[in-house]
């Protein structure tokens with residue numbers, strides 16, 4: 001694919017000022033699930049889920065539809081509670097809400113201008129009123145969206161809405177960025193813009209978890225892959241090795257496009 005050039009400025013120092021977590025996130029690693037059980041209406045989704053994500057960088061989570069990837073993100077962000085078992089960050093339960101930025105598959109934006117969506121997120125994050133506008137503008141510049149600042153957020157294109165959702169998730173300088181198929185319905189250029197921001201956040205020390213079905217995206221962006229199948233998480237594998245020599249028969253079948261029905 002042609003490299004997409006963008007008007008975004010690329011200075012690593014200004015990226016750090018904008019994106020680096022207040023405190024290093026490595027002190028919260030590893031993220032561990034221990035003996036997670038979760039059922040909906042007596043249907044067990046996980047009957048003993050264990051996993052460990054220990055490294056900084058970008059971890060892709062891959063696996064067939066319905067395997068339980070999104071629910072892993074929800075459990076670790078504390079959006080749902082397991083019936084049994086524990087989610088631990090460096091052996092301690094739970095992270096503070098402000099330490100996690102979440103981007104869902106479909107953008108959820110306020111019925112306000114682009115800039116006001118960011119100002120609102122910054123207010124919730126507790127940033128002093130006098131500092132909010134400059135930070136919102138810096139975030140818009142990061143996303144190449146300055147020219148859209150006064151536009152109604154919900155009238156933006158799908159790609160622009162998703163980019164704004166990502167900028168909003170980064171507004172509070174989270175240590176952990178959790179992305180659930182953030183570019184599932186986007187064209188290659190919109191996808192490249194999203195990936196550029198995610199990569200830069202990661203370079204500034206933000207730990208990234210990314211659910212994706214896109215093998216190209218996993219190859220471009222992630223350092224390692226965790227494969228999830230039938231409510232079980234396989235051990236993480238370096239991305240190159242996962243894509244070329246997957247450790248399990250199931251992962252191999254998934255990558256080959258063979259249907260795995262759960």
Ligand SMILES: Nc1ncnc2c1ncn2[C@@H]1O[C@H](COP(=O)(O)OP(=O)(O)OP(=O)(O)O)[C@@H](O)[C@H]1O
Pocket residue numbers: 040045063064065066067068069070071072
């Ligand atoms: N709130 C809920 N109530 C009932 N069942 C649910 C609920 N949330 C998820 N499930 C079920 O749990 C299973 C795992 O869902 P999850 O969204 O984690 O899958 P996934 O791996 O992310 O799939 P996809 O790739 O299709 O997004 C699915 O069978 C889904 O139907």
